[in-house]
Amino acid sequence: MSKLFPAFIVVLIDQFLKLIVKNIGLTSIPENFFSNILRFTYIENPGLAFGISVGSLGWLLFIITTLITLYITYYLLFGENLLVAEILALNLILGGAIGNLIDRGLTLLNLFSYEGVIDFIDIGIGDFYRWPYIFNIADLSVSLGIIIFILCSYSNSNQNKPEDEVT
Numbered sequence: 001m002s003k004l005f006p007a008f009i010v011v012l013i014d015q016f017l018k019l020i021v022k023n024i025g026l027t028s029i030p031e032n033f034f035s036n037i038l039r040f041t042y043i044e045n046p047g048l049a050f051g052i053s054v055g056s057l058g059w060l061l062f063i064i065t066t067l068i069t070l071y072i073t074y075y076l077l078f079g080e081n082l083l084v085a086e087i088l089a090l091n092l093i094l095g096g097a098i099g100n101l102i103d104r105g106l107t108l109l110n111l112f113s114y115e116g117v118i119d120f121i122d123i124g125i126g127d128f129y130r131w132p133y134i135f136n137i138a139d140l141s142v143s144l145g146i147i148i149f150i151l152c153s154y155s156n157s158n159q160n161k162p163e164d165e166v167t
Contacts, residue, residue, distance in 0.1 A: 003076050003087060010095025014137040015102060018118040030122055039122040041134050046107065046116035062104045069097045085152045092145030099138030 026042040103117040124130030
């Protein structure tokens, strides 16, 4: 169970913040939180991370995400020779996937008036440059997990090469 603890923490933080955001009356009008670098803007995203549309295939996205979540859970519990960084990366991906999966499930079941995954983080520099998508802790967690996992994979591939091939 300790191998899954970081994912559990990500899910708790993600769902707690989404619950707060949903219940404080935040609107789609941006509200500055940290100057105008960090804004909170409430949206419900029926698509993929960062607002990528899936049309009417929300149920398929739910099934695919569930299967990926089950695979990552199995891999974390029974995978051998995992590095600490790989375990962290997979937990970040797993926690983020579960966080958004909860929202998608509530949407599909038509519970709590969800119309998609709750996104609320809006970052940028004033109105000059803004990250083009509003996102949430789960999206951030998945993105960081993927980056860490890719870096681990790159590092491992260089360590497995003979010394004269490493560049």
